[in-house]
Amino acid sequence: MMPKVELPIPTFQQVARMAPELNSWTSMAARAYGMYSGINEAIKMTRGKNALAKERANEIRQEMIMMTLIRLFAVMDRQSEVSLQSAYRFLNQPTALAEVVQWYSSGQDPTVDAPATCSAALDKFLSVYRQVDFKGFGRIQSFRNGQIAHIAWPDAEKAKVTYSEVETMVRACCEMAGQLTLMTSGLNDWPDEHLNEAHHDAYEFWHAAISADAEGRLEDSKEAIP
Structure with missing residues (x-):
């Protein structure tokens, strides 16, 4: 067995620079999973209704789960310099909190309790990271390594990747990216809000479209299927 390669620990400045990109990528994963x-x-709630719109919805549904996986690969890639795993290597150091607090205090209103805010955010990030099922993510990762050029959900299922695992990983990444953003910018920018919004919008649109199509009203509807 090959020895595990020790990866470099980034500086706080490097983590601060990667945080916006990680938040953006995670938000993309969240929106895709929400859709x-x-x-x-919507498909479940229109069970029994026969409609071509449902076939189109199913195609887009499969595309969205695969887009979610691809974006998860990006934010959780252990080998990448820009990833939540890279950020963890810095935040897991004993001196990390002091560095974060020092930076946070310099850019915030002095009335803000920087140590408490940063400590809570850091603890939450580390707690969520340590609860990640890396065995499950390993199945996703190994699937990615062999299938990225021709990615399709049936192949993911063969690798024993489940929808539940994907959702759990997405929500964990959302929490970590949000806490990292708070620590490095003082901003509240939570990717899971994109997930919830995308879920709501996709459900409303496709439930209406499938119902209208099944009832022969789709051509007269102002809603257009993308």
Whole structure:
């Protein structure tokens, strides 16, 4: 067995620079998964209604789950210099909190309790990271390594990747990216809000479209299927 390679620990400045990108990538994963779950619910709620719109919805649903996986690969890639795993290597150091607090205090209103705010955010990030099922993510990762050029959900299922694992990983990344953003910018920018919004919008649109199509009203509807 090859020895595990020790990866470099980034500086706080490097972590601060990667935080906006990680938040953006995680938000993309959240929106994609939200669309998947919203369409999935719409299809379930229109069970028994035969409509071509449902076939189109199913195609987009599969595309969204695969887009979610691809974006998860990016934010959780252990080998990448810009990833939540890279950020963890810095935040897991004993001196990390002091560095974060020092920076946070310099850019915030002096009335803000920087040590408490940063300590809570750091603890939450580390707690969520340590609860990640890396065995499950390993199945996703190994699937990615061999299938990225021709990615399709049936192949992911063969690798024993489940929808539940994907959702758990997405929500964990959302929490970590949000806490990292708070620590490095003082901003409240939570990717899971994009997930919830995308779920709501996708459900409303596709439930209406499938119902209208099944009832022969789609051509007269102002809603257009993308």
